[in-house]
Every structure is written in structure tokens, then in C-alpha cells.
Amino acid sequence: MTPWSAVFSKAPTKGQSIWARRRAAAAKLSGMALTGLALASAAWSKPLPQYATLRMAPVTARGGPGESYRALWRYATEGLPLQVVQASGDWRRVCDPEGGLSWVRAEALEDRRTVMRVKRGDLAMRAEPGESARAVAVLAARATAEMLESRGDWRRITVDHATGWIRSGEVWGGSDAPQCQGR
Secondary structure: OOOHHHHHOOOOOOOOHHHHHHHHHHHHHHHHHHHHHHHHHHHOOOOOEEEEOOOOOEEEEOOOOOOOEEEEEOOOOOOOOEEEEEOOOOEEEEOOOOEEEEEHHHHHHEEOOEEEEEOOOEEEEEEOOOOOOOOEEOOOOOEEEEEEEOOEEEEEEEEOEEEEEEEHHHHHHOOOOOOOOOO
């Protein structure tokens, strides 16, 4: 990509007026801006809603897509699963495991999918997808885990070097259905 200083630092070619040079620079800048917009759009070309994971913490959740919107709260947990329900430029409207809707910067999210145990009590992780399969580990209440694959209503997850299968309805982020409908 051309550095901004290079756009304006070139001397006019022989016979080119300063105005022609400025028009050429404006066209070049316009093309660079359109390229940037295309890249931003391409960065989130998946159908919505779509799951994402909080890449860093803390992250300020806002009432709208921009720094000028009021801060609602701060997400303090890296790896938190979120469902993206809307995209606007460099901002994503997300639904969190407690049902909250807010806007966060796209750079705060990553494509990796995680799930969270929001129900009370621990959850047995199974060696195979099925209630009768032996338990290999436990997913504690309020814990997050990385989702590796789906098989029917079962999700294979990993947390703290343990890998096992759980039912999709036992964790937030296991279902592909919209999580904050009607809000």
C-alpha cells in the first residue's frame, strides 16, 4: 500500500499543472479508501449471526458503532464467546452470554469459536458423543472452552488440556441459533 506521504510528495510531471496533480492524488486516495472499505467488508463476509471470541480484555462495550457512543460496560474475559448480530464498518454488534447487546471494535474479536457453561453446576465432558460414554473431564460452571467440532447435537470442546464431548444445549455458544432475538 502506498504511504500517505508518497501520495502528496511527488512533484508534478513536465506539463502537469498543480491542479492535475491534486486531482490525481485525490483519485489515488479515493481508490485507497475504496480498497480499505472492500477489505473491511471482506473481513466479515460471513452470514450473520456468527460466533466470534473476544481476542483481548478489557474491551469497552458501546451503545453504538463508534467511540462517540456511550460506554455501557467492559468485557473483562479474554476468550469470551460472543455472537455477532450486525456489522458496521470496523464495529460489530454482539450478543453476550448474559443476553447483553453492545458494539465492540472488530479488532477485539477473533474467528475462533468458544463456548461457556452458564448453567449452574459442573458438566461432564464425554469421551465420545453420547450420554453413556465415559466422562473424561469436567467443565466447571462459568468456564469457557474452545469448540473444535460438531456432530449432530454434540460439540467437541477442549479446555486446560482436556478434550471431550458435550451436548450443545449445555453451553452458551453451542447452538447456531440467534441468541439475542427480538432485542
